C-alpha cells in the first residue's frame with residue numbers, strides 16, 4: 001500500500017501515470033531526461049518500466065488473494081494473506097487455525113525425509129549445546145570433517161579425494177561454484193577464462209551472480225542492467241522442441257550440445273565453466289534431458305578446457321532416485337552443487353562438492369571467498385542427520401521411479417492419469433520431481449494467456465482443498481506457459497498420493513471452469 005491506497009489501486013494509478021507519460025512522449029511534449037541521448041531511449045525506458053511493473057506484479061505473487069495485509073515481516077507478497085504454519089509431521093503441515101495441509105511439493109522441492117523428524121532436531125540441539133559456532137578462518141569442527149567425508153562418499157567415485165565447501169543455501173553455493181571455477185582457471189594459468197555459459201530457461205538462484213547465469217526471464221528481467229551477461233544456449237525441452245523433432249529429442253539432443261560448442265568457440269577461449277541443471281527444476285518444471293545429451297555436453301566442455309558445474313540444488317540428495325541426478329546419465333561433473341534436500345529444510349545449508357583435480361588446482365592454497373556462516377555447525381549437524389536418515393530409511397530407493405513398488409513409481413502412474421483433463425498438456429519428470437504443464441488447447445499446445453495465471457488458480461483451488469503444490473509461469477518463452485512442480489517428501493504413502501491426485505484433479509477442473 002502507498003499512502004493508504006490498496007496495492008491494486010496503487011498499481012492502477014502507476015499504470016495510468018506510465019501511460020500518460022508515454023502519450024506525452026509520443027506527442028513530443030515531454031523532453032528526454034538529461035543524460036539520455038535521445039527521446040527514443042526514454043520511450044524504451046518507460047516501456048521497460050511498464051513491463052517491469054507487470055512482471056513484478058505477476059511474478060511476485062502467483063496465488064494472490066484480494067486482501068493486502070501489511071506485516072512487520074517483509075513478505076514475498078504484500079497482496080496475499082499467508083496462513084501461519086506452526087507444525088509439521090511426515091507429509092503434513094498445520095497452521096495456527098488447526099488446518100492440515102498435504103505437502104505435495106516438499107515446500108519448493110526441499111523436503112525429502114518428511115517434516116517434524118525428532119532425530120534431526122535432537123542432532124541440532126546436541127550440536128548447539130556443545131558448540132554453536134566458530135569462524136572457518138579460525139577453526140574446523142568434527143561435524144564439518146565427518147560430514148564432508150560422508151558427503152564425498154555419497155557423491156561417488158568421481159569425487160574421491162575432493163573437498164566440500166559448505167554454505168547456507170543454493171544461491172550462495174552457485175556464487176561459490178562460479179568463483180571457484182574462475183579461481184581454478186586463473187591458478188592453472190588460464191587467466192583469460194572468466195565466462196560462465198549456461199542455458200536459457202534455467203534457474204540458478206537469486207543473487208546477482210546466480211541471476212547472470214540463470215535464464216529465467218521473469219525472475220531476472222528487471223535486474224538485467226545490474227548483471228554480467230554471458231552466452232545462454234538452448235535447452236532440450238521435448239514437449240516444445242525448437243527443432244520440431246518427433247523422436248523425443250533422441251537426435252536433436254546433439255543439436256543442443258552443438259549449440260554449446262558453438263557458444264564456447266564464440267567466447268574466444270574465455271569460457272571458464274558451463275553450469276546446468278541435470279533435470280530442469282523450477283523454470284521448465286522437471287524436464288528430463290534426452291539420452292546422450294548430457295554426455296555430449298560434458299565431452300564438449302572437456303575438449304575445450306571448460307569446467308562442468310552440475311547444479312543439483314533441486315535434483316540432488318536422492319530427489320530423482322539417484323544420490324545425484326547426473327548418475328542417471330553417467331556424467332562426471334567437476335563441481336556439484338547441492339542445497340534444498342541436503343538438510344531437507346531443517347536448517348539453511350548448501351554444499352559445493354569439487355573433484356580432487358579442481359581442489360588440487362588451487363595451488364596458491366587459499367580460495368579467495370568466504371561467508372561468515374560457512375560450515376555452520378548446527379546446520380551441518382542437521383545435514384549430517386538428514387543424510388543418515390535418508391540412508392537408513394532407503395529414501396533414495398523410494399524416490400526411484402524405475403523401481404517397482406516405489407512411491408515414485410506410484411506417483412508417476414498416478415500423475416499420468418491427469419492427462420485425460422483437457423487443460424493438462426504434459427506430465428513429466430523423474431523420481432519424485434514431477435511437472436504438470438497446462439495448455440489452453442491440447443492439439444496446438446497453446447498456453448494460457450499469462451494474465452490468466454492458470455497455475456496460480458490451480459494452486460489456490462488446491463490450497464482450499466488442503467493440498468500444497470508449487471506453481472510457476474513462463475515455461476514456454478519465459479513469460480507464458482503454466483506448470484506445477486510436484487515434489488513430495490519420499491515418506492509419502494500410496495494412499496496419500498491417491499488422495500492428493502484426486503484433490504489436484506478437482507482443482508484443475510475448478511480452475512478450468514473459471
Ligand SMILES: Cc1ncc(COP(=O)(O)O)c(C=O)c1O
Pocket residue numbers: 169170171172174203204205206277281282311312313314339340
Ligand atoms: C537449480 C537451483 N539452483 C539454485 C537455486 C537457488 O537456491 P536458494 O533458493 O536456496 O538460494 C534453486 C532454487 O530453487 C534451484 O532450483
